[in-house]
Amino acid sequence: MTPEEETVRNSSSTEVQDEYWEKKLEMEKKGKKLFKQQIFLDWCKGCGICVAFCPRKVYEMDEMGSPVIVRPDDCIGCRFCELHCPDFAITIIKRYPDRRRRKSDGS
Amino acid sequence: MIAEITRIRHKYLRHDKKFPHVWCPGCGIGIVLGSLIRAIDGLGLAKNDLVLASGIGCSGRLPAYVDFNTLHTTHGRALTFSTGIKLANPSLNVLTVMGDGDATAIGGNHFIHAARRNLNLTAIIINNQIYGMTGGQYSPTTPYGSNSTTSPYGHIEHAFSIADLAVTSGASYVARGTVYHVPALDKLISRGIEKEGFSVIEIMTNCHTQYGRRNEMSDPVTMMKWFKDHAVTTTRAKKMSPEELKGKFSIGVLTDIDKPSYTEEYQKIRDRAKGREVKS
Numbered sequence: 001m002t003p004e005e006e007t008v009r010n011s012s013s014t015e016v017q018d019e020y021w022e023k024k025l026e027m028e029k030k031g032k033k034l035f036k037q038q039i040f041l042d043w044c045k046g047c048g049i050c051v052a053f054c055p056r057k058v059y060e061m062d063e064m065g066s067p068v069i070v071r072p073d074d075c076i077g078c079r080f081c082e083l084h085c086p087d088f089a090i091t092i093i094k095r096y097p098d099r100r101r102r103k104s105d106g107s
Numbered sequence: 108m109i110a111e112i113t114r115i116r117h118k119y120l121r122h123d124k125k126f127p128h129v130w131c132p133g134c135g136i137g138i139v140l141g142s143l144i145r146a147i148d149g150l151g152l153a154k155n156d157l158v159l160a161s162g163i164g165c166s167g168r169l170p171a172y173v174d175f176n177t178l179h180t181t182h183g184r185a186l187t188f189s190t191g192i193k194l195a196n197p198s199l200n201v202l203t204v205m206g207d208g209d210a211t212a213i214g215g216n217h218f219i220h221a222a223r224r225n226l227n228l229t230a231i232i233i234n235n236q237i238y239g240m241t242g243g244q245y246s247p248t249t250p251y252g253s254n255s256t257t258s259p260y261g262h263i264e265h266a267f268s269i270a271d272l273a274v275t276s277g278a279s280y281v282a283r284g285t286v287y288h289v290p291a292l293d294k295l296i297s298r299g300i301e302k303e304g305f306s307v308i309e310i311m312t313n314c315h316t317q318y319g320r321r322n323e324m325s326d327p328v329t330m331m332k333w334f335k336d337h338a339v340t341t342t343r344a345k346k347m348s349p350e351e352l353k354g355k356f357s358i359g360v361l362t363d364i365d366k367p368s369y370t371e372e373y374q375k376i377r378d379r380a381k382g383r384e385v386k387s
Contacts, residue, residue, distance in 0.1 A: 043126055047133025052328040082112050083289045084331075086137025087127050088120070091113040 024096040034095040035075040039067055044089040050081035115148045116141060121174050129168055133327030135286035135312030139233055140169055142289055143202075146296035158201045160189045162209035165240045165314075166233045169204050183214025186221045189228050197227070197370045200300060207234040207248045211269055215247075222276035222305050227368045229299050230307045232269055235314035243317035254321040269309045274362050279304030281361045285311040285334040288358060295360070304368040311338075311356070 027034055037058060046065040056074040059067040059081070081090045120126070130136050147157065159170040160178040162185035170177035176199075180188045189203045210218050210232045221228065236253075238244045243256040250266045273281045280302040284292035292310065299306035313319065313330035324330045341359035344352060 045127060045132035047327050049133055049327055049331065053331070079112065083141065084138055084286075085141075086130065086132075086134055086327075088113075088116055088137070088141060089127075 020096070027096060033077060034073060035077045036093050036095045037069050037072055037075060037081075038091040038093070039069065040089045040091070041066060043087045045087055047086065049084050049086070050090060053080055053084065055080070112145070116144055118148070119144045119154075119173050119175075121172055124172055126172075128172055130165060131316045133313070133315065134165070135235070135310075135314075135327075136166055136169060136233060138286045138289060139231070139292075139310055139312065140172065142292045143169075143204075143231065143296060144173065145293050146300065149293070149297050150300060152200060152300075156198070156200055158189070158192050158199050159204065160185045160192070160201065161204045162206065162214065163240075164206035164209050164238075165235070166204050166206040166209065183209055183212070184217065185209060186214060186217045186228070186230065190221065190226055193226060193228060193370060194373070197374070200229075201227075202229045202231060202300065204231045204233065206239075207232060207236065207269065208238050208246045211247045211267070211272070219272065219276040222273050222278040222307070224369045225277060225279060225304045225366060227303055227370045228305055229296075229302075230305070231296065231299075232307065232309045233312050234269060234309055235312045235318060236266075237314050237318040239314045239317045243321065249318075253318070255318070256321075268356075270307065270361050273305075273307040273309075277305075278307050278362070279366055279368070280306035280363050281309075282307070283309045283311070283356065283358050283361060285338050285358060286313060287331045287334040288338065291358070298360070302363075303371070304366060311358075 044066055046067070048061065051059045051061050051067050055078060056071065056076055058069060058071050058075050060070045062068045075092070077092060079092050082092050128137060154175055157175040158178065159173060159175045160180055161167045161170045162180055163182040167179055170179060178188060185203045185205050189201045192199060193201045205214070210230065234248055236246065236248050236250065237255055238246050245255040245258050245262050248266050248269065249255060249262050251264070252261045254261060270281050270283045280299055282295040282299060284295045295308055299308045311334055313327050313334070315325055315327050315330050319325050319330050324333060337355045338358045339347065339352065339355050341357045341361060344357040
């Protein structure tokens with residue numbers, strides 16, 4: 001399975017629509033953007049570039065030497081890890097993208 | 108929803124090939140591959156209009172992972188194969204990926220003459236300062252005083268600069284980037300592909316397995332921090348004194364001149380021979 005298919009499968013999550021919009025609007029009020037990190041561990045070799053260079057220390061190494069997301073809310077979306085990952089294993093996406101429609105809109 | 112950068116990348120990668128790729132954990136060639144893909148996508152080039160040729164070495168594996176017309180050639184002769192492709196079909200965009208040993212040691216002669224002719228090619232030279240694949244022997248770009256398998260007491264020869272060699276040989280576009288400065292590297296590569304004439308992009312890459320391990324930089328993070336500390340942009344380098352610049356290297360566009368390329372001139376000769384143009 002490719003990471004592309006993997007992410008497509010993961011994105012069809014069972015989030016409740018209203019809860020999603022509640023959170024999205026709350027974050028908009030605060031003026032904070034949240035990002036979601038995805039690490040495709042099948043391709044990751046554990047070089048440690050993402051762990052060392054992340055400006056907000058989102059990742060940490062576990063005892064097996066692979067990166068773990070420990071502070072996902074601190075991510076500022078600079079995409080340093082995504083650009084510098086030599087194994088194409090990291091994807092950064094917006095956690096509350098604008099594409100979803102509100103249930104109450106009817107359409 | 109897949110992020111834009113990841114979407115671009117998976118449009119061009121061949122998933123039927125064995126992934127993860129063969130390079131060491133943290134190898135800069137993977138970063139260069141990503142940068143190359145983004146540059147090509149940014150220019151909107153079709154997959155069939157592109158040829159990616161490579162020589163031998165770690166960088167020789169790069170074309171296997173992308174879905175263009177690719178060619179894996181003999182050692183040092185990547186540029187000669189590219190010359191043939193370009194002359195046979197000048198409408199193609201020919202990119203050549205080489206390592207430092209491939210471009211300047213074994214294929215050094217081909218490199219300077221391709222630059223002198225000003226063929227409309229793009230040469231991407233991945234400089235990891237050592238012969239990485241064969242076991243860490245010193246290459247023409249190994250810095251003075253550093254250790255390698257064949258120089259265990261320190262290297263006594265002086266390194267030469269690939270970018271400066273290309274400038275003096277007559278290339279129209281010469282740039283240098285590192286794997287730490289990736290957004291800048293994307294721009295340098297896409298400008299190099301666009302440019303009419305011979306364009307050289309030298310990319311400083313980390314080889315922590317063979318070079319770094321023998322020179323107290325045994326992991327990719329230390330090597331990338333070294334690039335961060337020692338790289339100076341060309342505009343800043345002009346203001347600095349030679350003493351300050353000692354041990355550092357400049358990144359950015361080193362030369363960008365317009366002169367008629369070989370393919371252009373050759374087309375004129377062909378037209379004249381066919382009598383399409385009146386002799387003046």
